[in-house]
Amino acid sequence: MKKVFKLLIFLFLAGIHSILSIGCSEEKPTKTNPVLRYDEIFTVVTTTTQITDLVRQIAGDFCKVIPLMGAGVDPHLYKPTARDMAAVVSADLVVFHGLKFEGKLSEALEKARGSKVRTYAACSILPAKRLLSSEEGDGIHPDPHVWFDPELWSACAHGIAEQMGTLIPNEKKTFEERSQKLQTRYREIADWSKKEFSEIPPWERKLITSHDAFRYFGRAFDLEVIALQGISTATEAGLGDRANLVDYVTKNKVPALFVESSVNPTALQEIARETGASLGSALFSDALGSSDEFIVGPAGKRHPLSTWSGMMIHNVRAVIEGLRSGKDE
Numbered sequence: 001m002k003k004v005f006k007l008l009i010f011l012f013l014a015g016i017h018s019i020l021s022i023g024c025s026e027e028k029p030t031k032t033n034p035v036l037r038y039d040e041i042f043t044v045v046t047t048t049t050q051i052t053d054l055v056r057q058i059a060g061d062f063c064k065v066i067p068l069m070g071a072g073v074d075p076h077l078y079k080p081t082a083r084d085m086a087a088v089v090s091a092d093l094v095v096f097h098g099l100k101f102e103g104k105l106s107e108a109l110e111k112a113r114g115s116k117v118r119t120y121a122a123c124s125i126l127p128a129k130r131l132l133s134s135e136e137g138d139g140i141h142p143d144p145h146v147w148f149d150p151e152l153w154s155a156c157a158h159g160i161a162e163q164m165g166t167l168i169p170n171e172k173k174t175f176e177e178r179s180q181k182l183q184t185r186y187r188e189i190a191d192w193s194k195k196e197f198s199e200i201p202p203w204e205r206k207l208i209t210s211h212d213a214f215r216y217f218g219r220a221f222d223l224e225v226i227a228l229q230g231i232s233t234a235t236e237a238g239l240g241d242r243a244n245l246v247d248y249v250t251k252n253k254v255p256a257l258f259v260e261s262s263v264n265p266t267a268l269q270e271i272a273r274e275t276g277a278s279l280g281s282a283l284f285s286d287a288l289g290s291s292d293e294f295i296v297g298p299a300g301k302r303h304p305l306s307t308w309s310g311m312m313i314h315n316v317r318a319v320i321e322g323l324r325s326g327k328d329e
Contacts, residue, residue: 042167045091047102047109048075049288050147051122053307054157055095058178059164062171066091068105071290071306074262075102089117093167095160098123099131101144118167125159126152132215145285147308148217150190154183189309190220192298193316197221200323206254207319208245210263213285217315228267242267249275256322260285280322284311 042063046052052067068084069075075097080088088094088109096102096109098121109119123146130152132143146152161179165172197205205222207214211229218225228245249257249271257272258280259265265282272279289305295314297303303310 042092043087043090044164044167045087045094047094047096047105048286049073049306050153050308051095051097051160053288054122054160054182055164057182057307058157058161058175059168059171062164062168062174063092069287072262072287074286076286078102078105080105080108088112092118093163094119095163096121097144099142099144099146120160120163122156122160125155132219134212134215143212143215145213145216148214149220150186150312151220152216153308154186157182157186185309188298189312193221193312196316196320197223200320204323206252206323208249208254208257208268209283209285210258210260210265210268211285213260214283221316223319228271229263242271246271246274249277255325256280258283258319258322261289262287278322278325280325281314281318283315283318289314 043066044055044059044063045066045068046055047068049067049069049071052065052069056065066087068080068087069078094109094112094117096106096119098106098110100106101123102109106121110121112119123144126146128142130149131146133140134143135141146156157179161175164175168175202222205224207218207223207225209225209227212225212227214223214225214227217223226245226248228241248254254275254277256278257268259268259282261282261284263285265279269279271277284305288307288311291304291306293305293310294302295305295310295317297309297313303313305311305314
């Protein structure tokens, strides 16, 4: 299987270089018209569900968006197919997360920079001093789960709006305005989240999850975050990690543990049984939810779980309900 995957990566990179002399269509719309359909001209490939959400909300009606990953797909473990490679090579723009979140695919897209396959890493706009880091296997790496910090994700929205504005210049103002509206919505949800968490005493704000995806969430909302696995689900937790977590949950009488929608729940389920802790509602971590499911947020607004807003509202409510569960018994 590893040999096959390496071959796909090789073919992908070879495909990118083979089109250097061909390039992408330079045809652009000649006038601004909100009704005009651009999707026959511009194709934008997106990788993760979080990136797909941003691109669709900012420019989805002005281009054809082709997502590589859907709801519940773990980007850490994702392996691109031949069809994915073909979509990437033929796209006018490929927007990916970066910070090695997409694993081998991130590396391939980084190498594609400078070729006529236009790529953009959404996290490239973020200052290094705002990023968290963790020691993983071969060294210290930045934590890629930046969408859990509303301020950082707002910056990513701004960067994507700028990129779409260079791809479709006639709609630059539209994209900027949509980005600003998104950022306002993110601030409103962040303010609501802080208010909700403020009702829980600081010493009770302990979030225990399957893997270490929620440190930005903890920093944004003042929670202590502890995970069984590291920042990548590709690295399995050892027996020592499991024993330490069992000991921590027992000593601190943690009321609830939280599995994740895109991560195997078995290990955390076993720890919950062993410690007597309850299992909270599954959190969205590395992938957003379904566009067919909604949640009602602040001011009674409905948000699809396939959006950042829906994900954040769901997670905040799930964590608060779980942490309060011990008091309801």
